[in-house]
Amino acid sequence: MHQMVEISGTDRERAKSFNRRVVVEALHRHGPCSRVELSRLTGLSPQTISNIIAEFLQAELVHVSGRRLGRGQPQVDLALRADAASSIGLSLEHDRLTGVRINLAGERRAELCEAVTDPRPAALIPRIIAMVTALRDGVTAAPWGVGLAMPGPFATDGEAFAGPTTLPGWGELPVADRLGAELGLKVLVERDAAAAARAEYLYGCARGLRSFFHLHFGRGLGGSAFTDGQPLRGAHGNAGEIGLMVVEPGGRRHPGGPDGCLEAYVSIHALQARLAASGLQTIDPAHEVVQDWIAEAALRLRGVIVTIEMLFDPEAIVIAGRLPQAVIARLIAALEPLPPSIACRTGRGVPRVLAGSGIAGSPVLGAAALPFYDWLAPDPQSMRKPASRRRHTGA
Numbered sequence: 001m002h003q004m005v006e007i008s009g010t011d012r013e014r015a016k017s018f019n020r021r022v023v024v025e026a027l028h029r030h031g032p033c034s035r036v037e038l039s040r041l042t043g044l045s046p047q048t049i050s051n052i053i054a055e056f057l058q059a060e061l062v063h064v065s066g067r068r069l070g071r072g073q074p075q076v077d078l079a080l081r082a083d084a085a086s087s088i089g090l091s092l093e094h095d096r097l098t099g100v101r102i103n104l105a106g107e108r109r110a111e112l113c114e115a116v117t118d119p120r121p122a123a124l125i126p127r128i129i130a131m132v133t134a135l136r137d138g139v140t141a142a143p144w145g146v147g148l149a150m151p152g153p154f155a156t157d158g159e160a161f162a163g164p165t166t167l168p169g170w171g172e173l174p175v176a177d178r179l180g181a182e183l184g185l186k187v188l189v190e191r192d193a194a195a196a197a198r199a200e201y202l203y204g205c206a207r208g209l210r211s212f213f214h215l216h217f218g219r220g221l222g223g224s225a226f227t228d229g230q231p232l233r234g235a236h237g238n239a240g241e242i243g244l245m246v247v248e249p250g251g252r253r254h255p256g257g258p259d260g261c262l263e264a265y266v267s268i269h270a271l272q273a274r275l276a277a278s279g280l281q282t283i284d285p286a287h288e289v290v291q292d293w294i295a296e297a298a299l300r301l302r303g304v305i306v307t308i309e310m311l312f313d314p315e316a317i318v319i320a321g322r323l324p325q326a327v328i329a330r331l332i333a334a335l336e337p338l339p340p341s342i343a344c345r346t347g348r349g350v351p352r353v354l355a356g357s358g359i360a361g362s363p364v365l366g367a368a369a370l371p372f373y374d375w376l377a378p379d380p381q382s383m384r385k386p387a388s389r390r391r392h393t394g395a
Contacts, residue, residue, distance in 0.1 A: 016052075017376065019042075019044055019048060019052060020052055020055075020056075020376045021229070021373065021376035022042045022044065023038060023042060023044070023049065023052050023053070023056075024061075024080065024104070024372070024376055025229065026038055026041045026042050027062065027078065027079060027080045028080060028104075028105060028106065028202070029207065031079065032065045032066065032077040032078060032079040033077065033078060033079075034075040034076060034077055034078070035049050035050060035053060035075075035076070035078070036075060038053075038078070053078060059084075060081055060084050061080065061081055061084050061085065061104065062078050062079060062080055062081055063078070063079060063081045064076050064077065064078060065077045065078065065079035080104050080105050081104070082103045082104050082105035082107060083103045083104070083109075084103075084104055085103065085104045085141075085143075085144055085372070086101055086102065086103050086104075086109065086139060086141070086143045086144070087101070087102060087143050087144045087145055087146070087147065087368050087369070087370070087371035087372055088100070088101050088132055088135050088136070088143050088145075088146045088147070088185075088368060088371075089101075089102065089146075089147045089148075089149070089195075089364045089365060089366070089367035089368025089369070089370070090128060090131065090132070090146065090147070090148045090149070090364065090367060091148075091149045091150075091192065091195070091362065091363045091364035091367060092119070092124065092128075092148060092149070092150040092151075092167065092170075093116070093119075093150075093151070093192075093218060093219070094116065094119050094164075094167065094219055095115065095116050095117075095119075096113060096114065096115055096116050097113070097114045097116050097124065097127060097128065097131060098111075098112070098113045098114075098362075098364045099111070099112045099113075099131045099132065099134075099135050099364065100112075100135070100364050100365060100368050101135045101136070101139070101143065101368070102365065102368045102369070104372065106202060106203055106365070106368075106369065108365075110134075110135050110137075112131055112134060112135060114127065114131070119167050119168065120168050120169045121169050121170055121173055122169075125178070125179070125182070128148075128179065129179075129182050129183060132146060132183055132185075142185065143185065143371065144186075144371040144372060144374075144375050145185055145186040145187065145188060145370070145371030145374060145375075146179070146180075146183060146185050146186070146187045146188070146371065147187075147188050147189075147190065147195070147366075147367035147368055147369065147370030147371055148175065148176075148179070148187060148188070148189045148190070148367055149189075149190050149191070149192045149194075149195035149196070149363035149364060149366060149367040150167060150170065150175075150189065150191070150192060151165065151166055151167055151191070151192050151218050151219070151220060151222065152166075152191040152192070152193070152222060152237065152238055152241055153166075153191075153236075153238040153241050153244070154171070154189075154191065154236055154237045154238055164219065164255060164256055164269055165218070165219045165220030165243075165256050165257070165263060165267065165269050166220070166256055175187070175189050176188060176189050186371065186374070188367075188370040188371060188374055189237075190231075190237070190366070190367060190370060191222060191224070191237060191238070191240075191241075192216060192218050192222060192363040193214060193215075193216035193218075193222030193223055193224040193240055193363075194214075194224040194226075194231035194233070194237075194240065194366070195363040195364075195366030195367045195370070196214055196216045196224070196320060196321065196356075196361055196362065196363045196366055197212070197214035197216070197224040197226040197231055197318070197366065198226070198231065198366035198369055198370075199360065199361045199362055199363065199364075199365040199366035199369070200212075200214060200226075200318055200320065200356055200357060200360075200361040200366075201226055201229065202365070202366070202369055203357070203360040203361070203365060204320075204356060204357030204360040204361035205318060205354050205355070205356060205357045205361065206226070206316070206318055206354075206361075209314075209315045209316060209350070210227065210228060210315065211225075211226070211227045211228070211312070211313070211314050211315050212226055212314045212315055212316050212317065212318055213225050213226070213240075213308050213312055213314045213316075213317045213318070214226060214240075214317075214318045214320065214356075215242070215317060215318065215319045215320070215321075216320060216321045216363075217267065217268055217319075217320070217321030217322055217323045217328075218268070218321055218322060218363075219267065219268050219269050219322075220243050220256075220257075220263045220267045220268075220269060221242065221243030221262060221263040221266055221267045222240065222241060222242070222243060223240035223241065223242035223243070223308075224239075224240040225239065225240055225312045225314070242262060242304065242308070243257070243261065243262050243263030243266070243267060244257045244258065244261050244262070244263065245261060245262050245304070246258050246259075246260050246261050246262075247260060247261065247262045247265070247300055247303070247304070248260035248265075251264065251265075252264040252265060262300060262304060265296060265297065265300045266296075266297040266300050266301060268283075268321075268322060268323060270293070271283065271290070271293045274289050274292070274293055275289055275290075283323070283324055283327060285324060285326040285327045285330055290327065291330075294327065294330050294331050294334050295334060297331060297334075298331060298334035298335050301331075301335060302335060302338060302339055303339070305317060305335065305338060305339075305341075305352070305353065306338070306339050306340075306341040309341040309342055309343040309352070310341060310342060313342060313343075314343075315349070315350060316350045316351065316352060316353065316354050317352065317353050317354070318353075318354045318355075318356050318361075319331065319332060319353060319354070319355060319356060320355070320356020320357070320358075320361050321356070325355065325358060328355050328356070329355055332353050332354075332355055335353060338352055338353070
């Protein structure tokens with residue numbers, strides 16, 4: 001029997017939480033603003049802005065940064081008190097563990113990176129705990145939480161998706177609960193592609209975009225549709241796993257996904273296999289092997305770009321990840337001419353495909369922002385609660 005789901009309205013407290021996030025995001029994106037400017041930027045009423053700012057001033061999350069003299073009552077500029085709060089982000093990959101502590105403005109206050117040779121939970125969980133402890137060193141106030149970015153897909157059955165582009169042993173583990181119990185902090189887990197998309201939205205090339213799709217080169221190829229400040233997650237957090245989409249039925253074998261799937265051709269794993277076959281290790285954009293891979297990847301991606309545009313109607317598609325920036329630039333150039341799609345229109349403000357921002361768009365920074373989002377606003381999916389749960393919780 002299907003579980004009943006109620007479509008809930010946004011009650012007062014949840015609306016207030018969402019509005020908090022909108023105000024913080026406006027201050028983060030635009031810098032010091034007056035209450036009048038915040039009302040204009042956010043679409044919130046002057047009274048709502050005044051109430052939120054009063055709450056933030058009391059909590060010392062914002063401060064008065066200046067006054068503007070002119071006709072009538074002087075306007076007060078308000079700015080984030082950047083170091084009033086902190087959060088920790090972690091990015092777990094096959095070959096490295098990266099951690100960062102950021103403040104409310106997204107500024108990096110501490111960073112660590114360690115090589116990984118054994119990515120299984122038994123080996124990595126103690127190292128994760130030690131890294132979080134080190135990132136908290138010298139900080140008296142507890143961080144608002146920990147965000148963890150890791151490759152997907154999540155919550156899949158069996159070994160069909162276990163392979164060189166996924167992390168062994170993590171699929172069956174309740175990661176957030178396990179780490180949260182060890183750390184005494186709330187832990188939020190996100191796919192690396194979605195975390196990278198969040199970082200591009202907050203700090204990178206997508207800062208001015210409301211809707212975009214992020215193609216993320218980890219070891220495999222992930223994706224994330226990002227709209228109005230949130231990734232589309234789907235039922236189990238796997239929306240956007242475009243690398244597992246079959247582009248050639250019965251094509252190249254890919255352990256960890258269907259044969260002929262996109263990341264069998266378009267991924268760092270696929271590129272490294274080509275390099276290894278030629279006795280090479282370094283991804284040099286000038287090398288013939290890399291250039292051949294770029295040509296094949298572009299051929300495979302052209303149709304995928306159109307499919308993404310037809311499905312999600314994004315303002316742009318961002319290509320980023322652990323590929324060298326020079327390789328990404330050559331790959332984007334090789335995509336031209338792109339096939340026509342609904343994205344072809346006069347007056348476009350940005351190209352159909354953009355290169356990501358490097359470190360500014362890294363999954364670890366997007367993961368670090370998760371606790372702030374969690375505190376400032378509920379996940380939009382929390383507006384849809386199973387009816388039985390709503391009755392049980394009294395929500």
